[in-house]
Amino acid sequence: MKKAVAISKINPVYCGDIGCYGLGTFPPFETQDTLVEMGGSIGLANGFAHVEAEKTPIAIIGDSTFFHAGIPALINAVYNKAAILVIVLDNKTTAMTGGQPTPETGIYATGEEAPVVMIENIARASGVEYVETVDPYKIRESVEVISNALKYVKNTGKVALIVMRRKCALNISSIANRRGIKKPTYEVLEDKCKACKVCYNLFSCPAIVEQKNGKALINMLCIGCGVCADICPHNAIAKVGEGDGEWLKLWW
Ligand code: SF4
Ligand code: SF4
Structure with missing residues (x-):
């Protein structure tokens, strides 16, 4: 906005x-x-x-x-x-x-x-x-x-x-947990991360934290929504694990 x-x-x-x-x-x-x-x-x-x-x-x-x-x-x-x-x-x-x-x-x-x-x-x-x-x-x-x-x-x-x-991301995450639906996983690619702070200072997903060297780290709070991969200006966030087919259906 x-x-x-x-x-x-x-x-x-x-x-x-x-x-x-x-x-x-x-x-x-x-x-x-x-x-x-x-x-x-x-x-x-x-x-x-x-x-x-x-x-x-x-x-x-x-x-x-x-x-x-x-x-x-x-x-x-x-x-x-x-x-x-x-x-x-x-x-x-x-x-x-x-x-x-x-x-x-x-x-x-x-x-x-x-x-x-x-x-x-x-x-x-x-x-x-x-x-x-x-x-x-x-x-x-x-x-x-x-x-x-x-x-x-x-x-x-x-x-x-x-x-x-x-749909509410927290609701989707808890439904997936209850039904045992595997979520996709995302990671920060250390070699590509430029420590620009956009993901943790501006975008501010609670699952992304700053490391001592300024680079980002995705922690256990991540629910696999994938938005951060879109906002990183250096393409340093990538999907590293696929979710079940049912995962995408939950969102709609
Ligand atoms: S937005 Fe991308 S490059 Fe910037 S700190 Fe986050 S992961 Fe690193
Ligand atoms: S995939 Fe979604 S929940 Fe996970 S770190 Fe990125 S924006 Fe946050």
């Missing part, structure tokens, strides 16, 4: 919400300027859009918080012509309060089949004309989608909404 903001040359106000992404308050992310209440991200972004003309408010809200308290604020923002970007971080679970399914998952907490309610459809029905979906693990594509949405907000003065959808 920060890369897209830099490309777009905007002055953002990051309006956070209640969920695990609240940890984005802290360095190195620092993408939560406000963190008040459930649904507060979109409401505050709407307010900032009307009093901070030089800034572009970006509301960051999780999927279950969106279903719980974000929809009225979204309608209000559209109705009041707020120039804001809403990013819904959709990990297809109510991650912080027990991992219950959301209305989008198609199941009840009992495991029975349920109707599917899609965030994109709610956004369109609320009057949002610019709705995009992207897989946040596709870093370059995500930067492009956010940059384009920010351009739309700047040019039209309207609400844009992006759903960034990928």
